[in-house]
Amino acid sequence: xxxxxxxxxxxxxxxxxxxxxxxxxxxxxxxxxxxxxxxxxxxxxxxxxxxxxxxxxxxxxxxxxxxxxxxxxxxxxxxxxxxxxxxxxxxxxxxxxxxxxxxxxxxxxxxxxxxxxxxxxxxxx
Numbered sequence: 346x347x348x349x350x351x352x353x354x355x356x357x358x359x360x361x362x363x364x365x366x367x368x369x370x371x372x373x374x375x376x377x378x379x380x381x382x383x384x385x386x387x388x389x390x391x392x393x394x395x396x397x398x399x400x401x402x403x404x405x406x407x408x409x410x411x412x413x414x415x416x417x418x419x420x421x422x423x424x425x426x427x428x429x430x431x432x433x434x435x436x437x438x439x440x441x442x443x444x445x446x447x448x449x450x451x452x453x454x455x456x457x458x459x460x461x462x463x464x465x466x467x468x469x470x
Contacts, residue, residue: 364437364465368447372438376406376446380430385423387412390461392426392448394434408434408448410461425459426451436462 364370378396389409396404410416413423426432433452439445449462 364447364463367439368437369440370437372442373435374406374438374446375433375435377433378404378406378431380426380428380432381405383426383428385413385426387414390416390426390448394432404444406434406444406446408436408446410448411463415463416461421459421461425453425461430454 376394376396378394380392381395382391382393384391389411390413391407391409394406394408396406398404411419416425417423431454433454434446434448435450435452436446436448447462450458450460452458
């Protein structure tokens with residue numbers, strides 16, 4: 346039983362990471378597109394945004410934010426990000442340069458800008 350508890354604890358620590366371990370504050374991103382998937386979970390919410398260039402090329406971005414519980418405590422409802430919404434997302438790109446980013450602020454079309462990142466993360470653009 347001790348080994349099982351140790352493995353669970355180790356995986357939990359690995360899953361929850363600091364901002365600097367995965368994202369680069371020197372690489373801010375601003376993405377506007379359609380939300381195609383949302384997971385309002387702990388330890389981090391996750392959502393996918395697809396952008397479409399003028400030439401028709403679709404680019405997919407994966408974002409993560411603070412945990413669902415923390416956002417609820419701050420008064421950020423789950424309805425802030427829903428599949429089909431058009432959002433502008435300000436955040437910071439993953440260290441590996443992929444289309445993965447830490448979400449900071451999200452702004453729905455015609456809506457109010459809301460901060461969905463962990464409070465200790467750098468403030469996005």
